Amino acid sequence: MQSHTNVLLGHGSGGRLSHDLIRDIFIKAFYNPTLAKQTDAALLPVPPGQLAFTTDAFVVNPVFFPGGDIGKLAVAGTVNDLAVAGAKPAYLSASFIIEEGLPIEWLDKITQSMALEAKKAGVLIVTGDTKVVEKGKCDKIFITTTGIGTFTEGFYPIDEKNIMAGDKIIINGSIGDHGMAVMSARNDLNLQIPVVSDCASLNHLVKLVLGQSGDIRFMRDATRGGLGTVLTELCENKEFGILIHEETVPVKESVRGICELLGFDPLYVANEGKIVMVVKSGDADKIVSLLRQQPEGAEAAVIGEIVSNHPGKAWMKTAYGSSRVIDMLSGEQLPRIC
Amino acid sequence: MQYIDEFRDKEKIVSLVNRIHFESKKPMRIMEVCGGHTMAIQRFGIPGLLPGHINLVSGPGCPVCVTDRAFIDKAIAFSRLPDVIIATYGDLIRVPGSSSTLDKEKALGADIRIVFSILDALTLAKRNKHKKIVFLGIGFETTAPGTAAGIVKAQMAGLFNFFVFSAHKIMPPPMAALIDQGVKIDGYLGPGHVSTVTGSAMYHFIPEKYKLGVVISGFEPLDILQSIYMLVLQHESNHPKVEIQYSRVVKPEGNTKALELLDEVFTLDNDWWRGLGVLPKSGLKIHEKYAEFDAEKMIPVEVEPTREDKGCICGSILKGVASPADCKLFKKACTPSDPVGACMVSSEGACAAHFRFQKS
Incomplete structure (x- = not known):
């Protein structure tokens, strides 16, 4: 000993x-x-x-x-x-x-x-x-x-070259939990809002999805840089674009609250248990219901789709009809002054 | 009530947008003078919801953006002193000085701490008695009372290793200067959090002297749209006045305690504003009786000569006479990852907001 x-x-x-x-x-x-x-x-x-x-x-x-x-x-x-x-x-x-x-x-x-x-x-x-x-x-x-x-027992390499307009974009739950949990746990930030990191291994979840659809077009874990960065990277220099519907992107109340307070955008806050998937349109609903049966996928949702207009760009449409471009973050998100 | 969803309600937004379209006939340029508004307007895609003849322009409302480059140079000089810890709000660390940034100095070994409040800086002073803590006081009437309270607390606690380097400014002088300098606008979207402290009386000279309306606005889409709607009604009826849309937070009399603190700790002095030049009685200097907490008076330091970048039109952008896209450097030599001008640095800067949300 x-x-x-x-x-x-x-x-x-x-x-x-x-x-x-x-x-x-x-x-x-x-x-x-x-x-x-x-x-x-x-x-x-x-x-x-x-x-x-x-x-x-x-x-x-x-x-x-x-x-x-x-x-x-x-x-x-x-x-x-x-x-x-x-x-x-x-x-x-x-x-x-x-x-x-x-x-x-x-x-x-x-x-x-x-x-x-x-x-x-x-x-x-x-x-x-x-x-x-x-x-x-x-x-x-x-x-x-x-x-x-x-790559055995039903696992197969994912190849993003099959992505096409009309494909659906899915995420397995709320964004920003990890980044905000770590931030609020730092000694110098006395926030008392309970936020728990989503840190988890997702291989079992992925296996379920792979078993359900032989045609998963893309998967990436949205870690540093958050969902926003994954989406930007995914369509950069490609012949397709991305359209996300803001109200469908799950964000926990507590995470949103801290983000609003600090001037952060949850789109760019780190996750450690979230996967962004691009799937064939017809498979989307059954994959979401499958994900929702698992604890790591309980809040899974279709958040957008691959589009043929605005190639190379990811756009987000707000609930009330305005839209904005999603871009990569430059440097760290810094808390605002006031 | 959680104060977010209620103010992003789809039906109410659509109905307000329709009313703006219905009421607004005359062309209109509305200026926001708060960086929080600049950011919210872009983030929520407000311009796309308005009639084509209503233009939203950004004014000098981002504290980082209006700050003199000489201030950054001096902050950098302080950071290079071996016994100094710089305590700063995060936005400031990437702002370019003449030859460096606080971010770069930090990487080279300067002790620079990002704080969320001046209280964190006081804690640093308590824990590091053998060091001098220099807090970079930046911002308008929103953050200045916090700084004032920090200085008073430091005095009560006998924290004589705590210093403030103040670049605090007040909002009314630039709002007058812009119009005096010939900037054409038809109304101000009044700053929400500044007005929480100051109240609304300080804007009365704007309708009286300049015949322009001021609507003090909140930061959610419904707040901003309602404020625009109120400005449209004023403009269409030729009845400019000061109104408070953000009434859940802003009271006409403001926060008297915060105002007393400002009076106690600061005196008004002429100050330099990027784009506007020196404006009389627009800066908050630390009062003589608190001189022992004034970094400029207590910590002698040699500062490199300040030089401005050629080609950067931050000044005109801050006045609302040029848009970020008019700048030769925009998206080319000047990007958020490698900013030339301050407007590209702060998330509240007009250039950063345009770069991020309107890049197409």
Whole structure:
């Protein structure tokens, strides 16, 4: 067992302390036979054909926030990147950069939460690395996860070249929850409106949808930059445009309230459990009702469609008939002065 | 009542829009002088709902936009002092100074903290006794009372490492100056939150002297449309006056406590406005009796000579005589990610609002 209460530089030295940390924290939490072998590289059985491969680095302040923590985020984020490619998430690696002095209890909590999320998603964490840096050289803990996904059992690669005018755009629930949960959890913002991050692995949800329609045209998890950025990217330099109907985009009352207060646009606030899908028009309703049966899709809705006019542009139509362009955000959203 | 949906009600909006179309016959230029209005008008697509002969133009209502570049240069100079922590509202950090921005200085190691209220800056002062906290006081009558309250609190708490660098300004002088300088408008959409503090009496000179109407407006689509409707009725009947549409928040007498605080802490001084030049008694300087909290008096600093960008027409845009699209730099050399002029920086700036919502 760990006799230290805080992570020391020695825990990253490769010596006895590192060894103990890996055994007592990481292998204990993530246990599977491949990881337990502690070989330099994990040897993995993979099916023939294509693989999906992705990596993501996670930094978040605060490390623990309503609805999750950096560990849950690091697993769900990479799982979702694989899932939206149409793949079945199978294996993850996890690398930790830890600031010396981090309470071991925190590290334990974070790895437990990674283990739980990995279990929920049905992925194995098969390899990893740990470095400890001097105080002030990183902000508590940074995690990088890399994932491999396979295309078996009804999973198929999503190809956006099939997108055509008339296709419907679906989202699996309310936008902006994660960004606002993290923001309100930051020490210097004393908001007391309960907002919980939507952070969740969505691969099971995606599997349901893939099983329902053999013709999903596009999927992306709307993380940093929010829904607005995904829509802008999707149609940029394309021969089609996007039309969104503002009143159909789900936004929680609390999230909208904080956004109004700070001068933020929920369209650009981060999500960690939301997927934007483009589906064949005829499939849209059944996909939405399927999504709504799941907790992560309870507020799913058709929010717009692919259009042939204004190619390359995403427009949003308001409930009362005016419209505005949706563009990419430049830089961070900053709270307004008054 | 949650104060959002009620003011975005589709049926009421359609009915108001129809009434505006029915009543409005004479061409009209309406100027908004509040950055919040500029943003809301674009965000809700208001111009597209109005008859073609009603033009909405943006005035000098974005605090960041009207601020002198020399202020940014000096703020940057403060930030480079080793014992200074800058506390600022977020909008300001991307505004270009002559050779840098606070954002860039932050990346180079300056200690710059974004705060949501001056109280956060006071907390910084309490927690960092060995540092000087310089709060960048920016904004009109809306934010100035907060700054005043902060200075009074700092004095009561003996926080003598807390300083304010004030660029606070008041709204009536530019509203007069615009008309004096020949800008053609037919009515003002009066600022909502400024008027919450000041009340409505300070606008009476506008109908009296200039024969123009002022309707103090809220920020939701119904608020703005109703205010436009009220201005249309005034214009059509040739009866300019000051009216309060935003009556759920704005009282004719304003917020007397906030006004007293302004009087206590600040004195009126001549101030420089981008686009308008020096306007007499338009800036709020910290009163002599609070001089120990005045960063300009207490923290000597060397500031680089200020130089303005050639080609940027922010000045004319702030006066409403040019639209962002008239600027050679707009969408080319000047974009929200790499702004030249202040109007492109703040989310409330006319150029940023046009860039974001009207790019087609």
